[in-house]
């Protein structure tokens with residue numbers, strides 16, 4: 001039945017995980033972040049931290065690192081390895097509410113001696129909101145990483161205030177979020193979401209359309225120093241702009257891109273049409289080697305490096 005209330009995908013993490021998993025088969029998003037990390041974390045993060053935090057290096061004290069929404073840790077392990085180039089010891093706190101993901105992260109770490117010998121891990125199987133309540137904002141970190149996590153942790157302004165409070169002088173926050181420019185995922189026409197979160201509780205746990213524009217406005221309002229750069233990725237939306245839209249896989253992809261549970265079934269027809277038109281208007285066609293035509297959306301994410 002068509003509904004006037006779209007159910008946010010963030011409200012059901014199991015469904016979110018399933019859709020997210022499928023999304024990864026249709027994009028190079030993961031690789032794009034890995035490539036960015038490989039090229040830039042040493043250059044833009046580690047070099048700056050080692051310049052600001054000479055005492056930590058000289059006295060061989062551990063650099064304190066916080067990962068929020070660390071998932072299975074592959075990206076964070078890549079970051080930790082870069083930090084180990086300049087810092088001999090790390091204390092790494094992992095804040096990840098999903099039991100399976102955090103245990104996967106733990107298993108990976110236990111298999112890698114190069115990481116375990118220099119990094120002392122603290123595992124917090126909590127949401128960031130629970131972490132703040134249980135552990136508090138008083139614990140401070142030199143480096144905090146949030147890659148595609150700001151959407152989940154409540155009011156973004158409040159979250160940024162808390163994260164900034166938890167940052168040591170000379171430290172840095174790395175925050176990656178979808179870009180809000182026209183033609184990118186951040187501008188998929190879902191304006192009705194904001195007004196139709198099913199309950200006020202859902203509205204408070206989820207933040208539809210948190211994109212680079214809001215983060216930039218918050219940082220400027222709070223007069224917090226930052227730099228930003230852009231990361232480009234592609235998403236294969238062929239299923240959505242051809243007659244394959246009837247397939248179950250198309251629904252999974254559509255749910256992820258619209259951040260809605262069962263979007264195809266529940267969205268009013270005009271909203272559904274508007275969203276499909278959006279993908280048709282913005283995707284570019286490409287002839288594959290096997291002769292098939294595919295359609296790709298070029299998406300952008302913004303990397304904020306926030307300093308104190």
Ligand SMILES: C[S@@+](CC[C@H](N)C(=O)[O-])C[C@H]1O[C@@H](n2cnc3c(N)ncnc32)[C@H](O)[C@@H]1O
Nearest residue numbers: 068069070071075098127128147148149152153
């Ligand atoms: C899109 S994934 C990104 C994962 C990881 N940062 C990466 O880029 O590989 C979002 C992650 O945030 C976690 N998450 C969801 N709600 C959260 C919350 N309230 N506090 C902290 N993490 C949360 C999810 O379990 C998931 O691991």
